[in-house]
Amino acid sequence: xxxxxxxxxxxxxxxxxxxxxxxxxxxxxxxxxxxxxxxxxxxxxxxxxxxxxxxxxxxxxxxxxxxxxxxxxxxxxxxxxxxxxxxxxxxxxxxxxxxxxxxx
Amino acid sequence: xxxxxxxxxxxxxxxxxxxxxxxxxxxxxxxxxxxxxxxxxxxxxxxxxxxxxxxxxxxxxxxxxxxxxxxxxxxxxxxxxxxxxxxxxxxxxxxxxxxxxxxxxxxxxxxxxxxxxxxxxxxxxxxxxxxxxxxxxxxxxxxxxxxxxxxxxxxxxxxxxxxxxxxxxxxxxxxxxxxxxxxxxxxxxxxxxxxxxxxxxxxxxxxxxxxxxxxxxxxxxxxxxxxxxxxxxxxxxxxxxxxxxxxxxxxxxxxxxxxxxxxxxxxxxxxxxxxxxxxxxxxxxxxxxxxxxxxxxxxxxxxxxxxxxxxxxxxxxxxxxxxxxxxxxxxxxxxxxxxxxxxxxxxxxxxxxxxxxxxxxxxxxxxxxxxxxxxxxxxxxxxxxxxxxxxxxxxxxxxxxxxxxxxxxxxxxxxxxxxxxxxxxxxxxxxxxxxxxxxxxxxxxxxxxxxxxxxxxxxxxxxxxxxxxxxxxx
Numbered sequence: 001x002x003x004x005x006x007x008x009x010x011x012x013x014x015x016x017x018x019x020x021x022x023x024x025x026x027x028x029x030x031x032x033x034x035x036x037x038x039x040x041x042x043x044x045x046x047x048x049x050x051x052x053x054x055x056x057x058x059x060x061x062x063x064x065x066x067x068x069x070x071x072x073x074x075x076x077x078x079x080x081x082x083x084x085x086x087x088x089x090x091x092x093x094x095x096x097x098x099x100x101x102x103x104x
Numbered sequence: 105x106x107x108x109x110x111x112x113x114x115x116x117x118x119x120x121x122x123x124x125x126x127x128x129x130x131x132x133x134x135x136x137x138x139x140x141x142x143x144x145x146x147x148x149x150x151x152x153x154x155x156x157x158x159x160x161x162x163x164x165x166x167x168x169x170x171x172x173x174x175x176x177x178x179x180x181x182x183x184x185x186x187x188x189x190x191x192x193x194x195x196x197x198x199x200x201x202x203x204x205x206x207x208x209x210x211x212x213x214x215x216x217x218x219x220x221x222x223x224x225x226x227x228x229x230x231x232x233x234x235x236x237x238x239x240x241x242x243x244x245x246x247x248x249x250x251x252x253x254x255x256x257x258x259x260x261x262x263x264x265x266x267x268x269x270x271x272x273x274x275x276x277x278x279x280x281x282x283x284x285x286x287x288x289x290x291x292x293x294x295x296x297x298x299x300x301x302x303x304x305x306x307x308x309x310x311x312x313x314x315x316x317x318x319x320x321x322x323x324x325x326x327x328x329x330x331x332x333x334x335x336x337x338x339x340x341x342x343x344x345x346x347x348x349x350x351x352x353x354x355x356x357x358x359x360x361x362x363x364x365x366x367x368x369x370x371x372x373x374x375x376x377x378x379x380x381x382x383x384x385x386x387x388x389x390x391x392x393x394x395x396x397x398x399x400x401x402x403x404x405x406x407x408x409x410x411x412x413x414x415x416x417x418x419x420x421x422x423x424x425x426x427x428x429x430x431x432x433x434x435x436x437x438x439x440x441x442x443x444x445x446x447x448x449x450x451x452x453x454x455x456x457x458x459x460x461x462x463x464x465x466x467x468x469x470x471x472x473x474x475x476x477x478x479x480x481x482x483x484x485x486x487x488x489x490x491x492x493x494x495x496x497x498x499x500x501x502x503x504x505x506x507x508x509x510x511x512x513x514x515x516x517x518x519x520x521x522x523x524x525x526x527x528x529x530x531x532x533x534x535x536x537x538x539x540x541x542x543x544x545x546x547x548x549x550x551x552x553x554x555x556x557x558x559x560x561x562x563x564x565x566x567x568x569x570x571x572x573x574x575x576x577x578x
Contacts, residue, residue: 017282017291018111024287031379034257037283038291041273060224060247060278062299077266077479080487085498085512089431090438093179093516097439100182 002049005071012041012073013056013066040064041073114293122407125296125303127220130408137545138537139554140409146309151212153356157317159215163243165207166317168199170325170469175439176452180459183516190335190459190466194436194452195322196473198444202271203475205318206236209306209345212314214240217302223247224301228292228406230254230265231389231447232474237304238275247301248272251292254281256382263488264388264447267479284379289406307405307412312349319353322469323362333359334467336458338451341366341421342394344402344414350471351417363419367454367521368395370423371506384492384507386426386485390450395421399529401536415533415559422521424453425501427512430482431519432456446482448474457521486510530559531569538573 005011018036042056042064054068107113114121123129133140151159160166173192181189197205210233217225224247227237234250241248250272255261261269261281272279280295282288296303305311319337326334337354339346351364369391374381376393385391395414399421402410429446432453437443451470459468478484486496495509500518504511513519537555541547547570555566 018287022111023285024111024290026377027285027287028375028378031285031377034283034379036285036287036291037255037257039254039281040278042278058249058278059273059276060249060299062249062278075266075270075478077261077263077270077484079478079481079483081483083483083486083496085496086430086434086482086486088498089434089512092514093435093439096182096516097175097178100178 002051004047004049005044005068007044007046009044010041010072011044011054011056011068012039012070013054013064014039014069015066038066039069040066044068109294111287111290114290114297117297118293119408121293121297122303125226125301126305126308126407128308133409136548136551136554137541138547139550142413145409146313146411149216149309149313151310151313153316153320156212156313160208160211160314160317163211163240164201165211166200166321168321169196170194170322170329171196171440171442172329173436173440176435177459179435179439179516180456181464183456184460187463188460189464190462190468192455192459192468192470193326194470194473195318196442197318198448198473198475202232202235202239202275204232204236204448205315205346205472206232207239208314208318209233209311210236210240210304210314212310213237213302213304213308214244214246216310217304218244218246220302222302224249224299225304226251226292226295226299226301227304228288229306230262231268233306234268234277235271235275238272238277241277242275248275248277249280249295249299249301250277251280251288251295252282253284253288256284257379260383262383262388263479263484267477284377284382286377292406303406305406306343306345307407307410309411312345312352312411315345315349316353316356318471319350320357322471323354323357323359326467326469330467332467334362334469335462336363336365336466336468337471338365338367338454338458338468339471340390340448340450341368341414341418342389342391343398343405344395344410344412346472347414348412348417364417365420365422365454365458366395366414366418367422367424367451368392369429369450370425373505374507381507383488384494386489386510387429387447390447392423400532413558415529416557418526421524421526421529422454422458423524424450424519424521425504425511426506427501427504427510428453428519430486430510431513433482442473443476445474445476445480446485448472453519454521456516456519530561530565533559534561534566534569535573538570541574
């Protein structure tokens with residue numbers, strides 16, 4: 001069983017807003033086949049463990065309920081490895097400008 | 105009395121929820137079956153240009169630098185016929201407090217929300233506008249909730265939106281992250297209803313009046329620097345606000361001959377509500393997935409009457425490819441020492457092509473940049489594209505196919521900005537207008553005049569499309 005997290009901890013909750021069968025009539029098939037999901041972060045109101053239904057207080061002071069899915073979740077977006085197709089561009093364009101100056 | 109919260113029940117209340125949350129009675133402005141008094145809708149806000157400038161100055165919004173891109177201009181000229189290749193300038197909107205021109209749009213909305221005593225603001229946006237609203241709300245001491253379309257059904261987040269989540273949370277906002285789908289609007293309505301907060305929509309009069317200052321500053325700065333007016337101003341085009349507000353500002357500053365070019369990233373073939381396509385696009389805004397539907401029918405927005413009405417203002421509408429924008433982003437960094445976000449460089453990519461059409465003493469202004477950082481950058485976008493099976497290579501960018509390949513140009517000659525056929529766009533608008541009419545509605549002369557103003561179409565074209573689409577209108 002997952003260990004309880006202390007009240008006041010910054011967590012993320014998850015909830016299904018609309019099940020697959022309840023989606024808006026205009027959505028394409030691939031979207032209609034999956035639920036509309038929601039994730040929101042806030043401070044845990046009472047101790048709870050990952051997987052539990054918990055309540056959070058959001059930064060906008062709203063109380064929301066959902067399944068606790070992450071504790072102090074990291075911002076995982078970043079840059080990643082350089083893209084070779086972009087790295088060549090600087091040299092190419094500087095050479096063109098230099099060649100144009102030399103012509104004049 | 106409890107009210108229903110199902111999708112259908114909430115959507116049925118949308119008119120009342122939106123009216124409450126903006127405090128504008130749009131019905132007052134109707135002048136016909138279709139027509140409404142657009143100028144009065146804007147004027148009734150009571151905000152003049154000088155007042156808007158004063159409000160924005162208080163939060164360090166606006167007065168961004170105008171930078172002449174001399175090296176970019178030299179590169180564009182190297183690909184132009186002799187004597188061609190206009191001077192290219194950029195308005196460095198990344199210098200705004202939250203890093204984009206969207207601060208201009210948010211500033212007046214938040215000012216108005218506070219003036220009217222709302223305790224907080226809510227915005228439906230996955231991009232820069234969320235950070236702008238959160239930043240302005242923080243300064244004004246208002247609560248803020250941002251509703252984003254953020255991840256697909258596998259839980260994979262769009263890198264640009266992941267960065268906006270972080271930025272909004274950094275400004276103290278609650279961020280509701282949703283999976284893919286237009287029902288975001290349903291969640292947004294529920295939040296408005298529950299909180300009673302202000303709807304900081306991108307499409308209210310406040311949002312549009314806030315951008316006019318950009319056009320005015322741009323004219324003043326070009327005039328001061330060069331002694332003349334710009335020939336062409338290029339605006340990245342999505343929902344229409346940027347084009348509308350900038351063009352109105354140009355006119356207010358007396359640049360009535362300056363041509364306004366709307367530029368969008370071509371995402372033809374990708375479905376904007378598709379869970380599968382969501383992470384196969386490398387741009388979250390400034391693309392044709394928004395700009396075509398919003399140009400051909402602006403009133404699909406989250407307000408009854410969209411104050412962004414781009415077709416009234418654009419002189420041309422061009423597209424660029426994703427690969428061309430990534431190339432332009434790299435060039436701006438390496439030739440001008442300005443590392444900026446890719447989405448804001450959509451109009452810069454178009455500038456390469458459009459500058460070639462003008463003489464060397466011509467002036468082209470790219471009217472925005474945006475900040476860059478983790479997620480909001482060509483590297484994570486191209487990395488995600490590859491992970492999703494999209495081919496990334498060098499070559500002729502016009503061989504690319506959105507969702508399948510991104511082709512980064514090899515030479516500046518390969519950059520083109522093909523025109524969207526504005527006649528076809530006008531006809532599409534008119535068909536949408538006719539289809540929006542109840543079957544028994546009769547069009548008045550005011551409606552016909554309105555449609556001509558909206559589309560800049562001829563009276564004959566208006567009649568022809570109306571007759572074909574809605575035979576009873578005559």
